[in-house]
Amino acid sequence: GNSVTQMEGPVTLSEEAFLTINCTYTATGYPSLFWYVQYPGEGLQLLLKATKADDKGSNKGFEATYRKETTSFHLEKGSVQVSDSAVYFCALSNGNQGGKLIFGQGTELSVKP
Amino acid sequence: GAVVSQHPSWVICKSGTSVKIECRSLDFQATTMFWYRQFPKQSLMLMATSNEGSKATYEQGVEKDKFLINHASLTLSTLTVTSAHPEDSSFYICSARGPVGKDEQYFGPGTRLTVT
Numbered sequence: 001g002n003s004v005t006q007m008e009g010p011v012t013l014s015e016e017a018f019l020t021i022n023c024t025y026t027a028t029g030y031p032s033l034f035w036y037v038q039y040p041g042e043g044l045q046l047l048l049k050a051t052k053a054d055d056k057g058s059n060k061g062f063e064a065t066y067r068k069e070t071t072s073f074h075l076e077k078g079s080v081q082v083s084d085s086a087v088y089f090c091a092l093s094n095g096n097q098g099g100k101l102i103f104g105q106g107t108e109l110s111v112k113p
Numbered sequence: 114g115a116v117v118s119q120h121p122s123w124v125i126c127k128s129g130t131s132v133k134i135e136c137r138s139l140d141f142q143a144t145t146m147f148w149y150r151q152f153p154k155q156s157l158m159l160m161a162t163s164n165e166g167s168k169a170t171y172e173q174g175v176e177k178d179k180f181l182i183n184h185a186s187l188t189l190s191t192l193t194v195t196s197a198h199p200e201d202s203s204f205y206i207c208s209a210r211g212p213v214g215k216d217e218q219y220f221g222p223g224t225r226l227t228v229t
Contacts, residue, residue, distance in 0.1 A: 034217075043117075043206065043222035044157075089156065093218075099145060099210045101218055105156045 002027045006090050006104035013080055013111050021075040021107045023064075023090035031092040033057075033066055033073040034101070038087045047075075047088070080111045116140055117209050119221035126197055126228055133193045134224045136207030142187035143209035147218065148180075151204040163190045197228040 007022040025033065035047040035057070048057030053068035062077045073090060090104040116139040126132050136146055144165045149157040161171045161182050169182035179201075181193040190209075194201055204225050208218040 036220075043119075044208075044220040046217055046219075049217065099218070100147070100159060100162065101157075101208075102159075103156045106154075108154070 002031070002092060002094055002102045004090050004092055004102055004104035006088075006107050009087075009106070009108040011107060011109050013109070015082055015111055015113050016079045017111075019075070019077040019080045019084075019109070021088055021090075021109070023073045023075065023104055025071050025073065025090075025092050027071075027092055027094055029094055031094045033064070034091045034093065035062070035064055035073070035075050036089040036091060036103075038089065038106075040086070044089065080109070082111045082113055085109055085111045115209075115211060115217075115219045117143075117207065117219045117221040119207055119224050121224060122222060123225040124227070126226070128198055128228055129196055131193055131195045132197055132226060133191055134205055134207075134226075136190045136192070136209070136221050138188045138209040138219070141209070141211070143190075143211075144187060145210040146184060146190040147208045147210070148182060148190075148192050149206045149208070151206055151223070153204075157206060160192075194226065197226070199228045202226055202228045 003026045032051045034049045036044040037047045048059040050057040050066035056065045064075045087106045089106045091101045118137045120135045146163040148160045160175045161169045163169045163184040165184045171177045184190040206223045208220045211217045
């Protein structure tokens with residue numbers, strides 16, 4: 001079956017530090033991969049996505065590359081800000097399942113000034 | 114664009130009563146909507162897929178008679194928690210599948226349900 005595994009949080013960083021949140025997946029076929037962010041008290045927002053192998057999704061300084069050989073989609077940012085404090089969810093969607101999203105467990109990021 | 118709203122944002126009800134939660138796509142038509150449940154500091158658990166004009170498809174372990182889903186129009190899906198109990202207290206989130214050609218989902222802000 002399809003599944004997503006994320007590194008456990010919480011992750012605490014100082015402002016301007018480098019961020020990596022690991023995400024690996026198991027899926028049949030060729031899924032699309034997503035990172036969603038949930039800021040405190042708000043709904044999930046799409047941060048970035050990639051739809052095929054070697055694609056790189058990027059947004060707001062965050063990047064993730066779809067690596068089929070390692071079944072990974074790690075989220076990175078070179079210099080985090082306090083405003084990046086949120087919960088980050090990795091997810092996949094497999095085209096043969098009607099658009100269902102399978103989420104990882106979420107990683108809470110806290111950035112200190 | 115692609116805004117999804119939920120109403121109410123929070124609700125408190127007594128055990129044994131029913132509660133209806135609305136999910137609306139405000140600026141696009143959504144033939145498919147999804148309902149999730151999120152426990153504190155945990156991931157989203159898909160409860161059901163709601164398709165306009167047809168019966169919802171429930172995930173394994175979700176009681177369809179307890180969580181009634183209706184998708185009567187291309188912009189509205191409702192989730193009714195029937196005979197609510199304290200263990201139904203949770204954060205309920207809906208999402209709508211994006212316009213044709215987009216495989217993204219757009220999420221509502223969620224509804225906090227507390228059953229006393």
